[in-house]
Amino acid sequence: MTDRAPSQQIADALRAEISAGRLSPGQRVPAVRDLAERYKVSRTTASRALMLLKGEGVIVTRHGSGSYVRESHPIRRLGPDRYARHRWQVTTVDTYAADMPSPDTEQRQGHQTQEVNLVPASDVVARVLDVPAGSDVYERARIVTRSGVPTHTMTSYYRPTDVAGTPIADPSPGIAGPRGGFAVFTDLGMEPHQITEELSARPPTSHEAEILEIGLAEPVVELHRTTRTKDGYVIEYAYGVHAASRFVWSYTFDIPD
């Protein structure tokens, strides 16, 4: 164990300031140029220190504005309840909560949070939906924000034969969203009944880190959801990427024989 590199030392110092509470969440940390001057290093090195902290998820940077101690977000507990019928059957506005912006949340521009396209099915999508690989399927991609903070992406795939002509296939932003997919399928006589979720965690790609506004060290959780009717007919396959630090998943089941 030799000397720590200067950029590490600066990061250490700032990290200490933060955990000691002398720098509070939301507060701005010194600018790159200030750090460079104070520690007698080049701006590159000072910038590197901030990069390290960003990678650890200790700070967030806002281009042109400054670097800030990261505010910890409230953690949401995701259980089967979020798919409960009463959430999408009775009223119109609120769909299954986890996938939709909450009512108090301002949506960004529609085309950024929701997009519907006809795309060729990838191998995975084709297998799950039982359609030929490469054939057209409807893709509904959305970025979900909560209190202005992006929390996860969710991309659903549907068979054209199931949803053509329904609100789900409407490419106008925002149309399919509020009604949700589940109510539409119920109207079509294909009521969703069973869900399989598969979860795994991994580091984010740099693109995901950017979209979700997280550090590169902050993991994401991949969620693969398959929704079936009572007959076992698959009506939707969905793929989501969640900022792991903002969620807990909860499942309760009976021990099988």
Add this chain to the structure above:
Amino acid sequence: MTDRAPSQQIADALRAEISAGRLSPGQRVPAVRDLAERYKVSRTTASRALMLLKGEGVIVTRHGSGSYVRESHPIRRLGPDRYARHRWQVTTVDTYAADMPSPDTEQRQGHQTQEVNLVPASDVVARVLDVPAGSDVYERARIVTRSGVPTHTMTSYYRPTDVAGTPIADPSPGIAGPRGGFAVFTDLGMEPHQITEELSARPPTSHEAEILEIGLAEPVVELHRTTRTKDGYVIEYAYGVHAASRFVWSYTFDIPD
């Protein structure tokens, strides 16, 4: 969406090479100086590209040796089946598979993979087991390896009033393990019936990274398990830390009303 930075582009190109299989796990990626020359950028920029990939866990770097495509371990799918009765009721050796070393796996020294102690209950443990905080509970801690690779830790907590005098409370290493906790509870007239699992992901502490032999960029998944009898009586609370890259969790449930 403007141009991607050169360092990003190089990272993109290498990432594509890797996912296309032209660069295989374990194989060396081009050296910083080679990349710099090939892409006509400075070494700093080429190095930055590798830093990005390292942060994503796509490659690992060995100082003085080179950068290599990360080797991926086989992935296990964990579903409710791993708790199935037939796995712990009939025979003796194999318990619920996920928590135990598989038969073909060499155990390390007993005291490293399994340890039973009487410890004061933490707040969480006390709340779940419904005992006074700080009162003694049995703690059974183990490190689970598979094919010689450590995959996760699992620490169970039991009420002394439930398990005192049973194999679970036997502090000798290896005793409680093979029999598993579930069979013992069944013998005691408290057959496990329902399980609640809560999952979350986070970066590893440096200690966990060492134990699980993973990089600091590779996330871990925390699993909190509560096991109940048919009457809803909690018989076990368990806490595990998994190397995220080695598992997928799978749950199937009916949509609630």
Add this chain to the structure above:
DNA sequence: TAGTGGTCTAGACCACTTC
């Protein structure tokens, strides 16, 4: 417009690994 983070260059030195 002034201040901020993001990124780049060209060259340098160090520590480590491999032969």
Add this chain to the structure above:
DNA sequence: AAGTGGTCTAGACCACTAA
């Protein structure tokens, strides 16, 4: 000894934010 990743300097330009 040769090759590798890790880090640094000093200065530069760009894109973005805020007043």
